[in-house]
Amino acid sequence: MADRVNFDGRTSIMAWDWKTYPASNQESSELIECVWLAAATELQTFPDSWEWNNNSLQYVSVQDAKKWVTDASLSELNAEDNWVKWLPAKCNLFLWRAGLNRLPTVDALRRRNIHVDTAGFVLCVGSEETIDHIVAECLYSNGVWCGIARWCRIPPIFLFSVHDIHVIAEHSGYSQPKKEVIRGILVITLWRIWKARNEKVFRETNVSIVQVIADVKALSFLWFNSRRKGLEVSWEGWRSFDFNVM
Template sequence: MDDSHDEWIWNDGRSEGFSVAAVKKWMQGSATTGGHFGFTWSKWVPNKCNIFMWRAYLDRLPTKMALLRRSIQVDNCLCVWCDCSEETIEHILTGCCFSTDVWNAITTWCRISGIYAFHVKDLVDMHDYSGLVGNRRIVLHGIIIITCWRMWRARNEKLFSNKDPNVIEMVADIKTLGFLWVYFGL
């Protein structure tokens, strides 16, 4: 029998001991080596929207398919809007005909070329490839987050309150929230 004790050791390949700063340096170093750690939070949208987008990015939202993966029974696994495809976060935010109509309206309003996204990561990175600079790029990033959050709310309203979504009303709501939050947050 060995009388030694177990211990946790922080080893990031450097001689530093454990510290939050060492973890931050390690994480930043891994992001520059080709891995994308996450997404950039928008400073002018509420934290609830940023947290939602982060959870969507990690596929940690309770879509019907996510619930089935966790062995939670659901009535059916089809999208509540189109009733054609399995309900995943990618389908809700990028693949459904309803979300496509919303994105078309948003791109027209923002005066950018069409948003062609197949995954949540595409949405998270969209502002980087929009061609916009400065505050316009920062605002677009927030608008994308608000749009995704508002679509998730519309999905929940349909699922739990049987409220049919309306593209025009949703885009008006996104514009209103965007103007209010950018005015008070940026």
């Protein structure tokens, strides 16, 4: 910014260094918008400095980043997005990104000025691909949620956003430890729906609703028994969702 703005102590003067001048109406409009943005910028005379999480630092380390991620201030921004400990990091990260609307949906890509050939969600017809549509509005997703609800013996699942996953688990009627199981299963379900979407987009492979539900059951059983310490559930008990969690 300082390379293009001269500050004489009172006013800022743009010092353009054009290789080519604006030649179209769009370029002229972008130039006017750029001038307005620059006009609202106040330059200071002191040297630039690094800041991390509103604190001045001489350098930024991986340890600082880890501390910031686990800090309570970030938890307040995403109080509902507590990670499920028995899930792999990729599922927890996926849920976190989905809650922030950072998944590369068609809607998100277009907002970043990335052109895509199709606007609709590939697993259903006629609707724009947004994170809310994938979670709550898609008929394909609703079929998966209904199957998961029957398996987990909870009321039909109706979601309006990613954060409703935590609400569904909390009101499932189970004990607190088993609510954690429900929450993990719901996260895996959303992750598997997104994976089915990617398989359709990149491999042109159609994954049925029955297959998604079966994968959720198998993956959740594998991850729970291998990552949840102090408890092992049999496949028969998991398949019928008839087991106790302490």
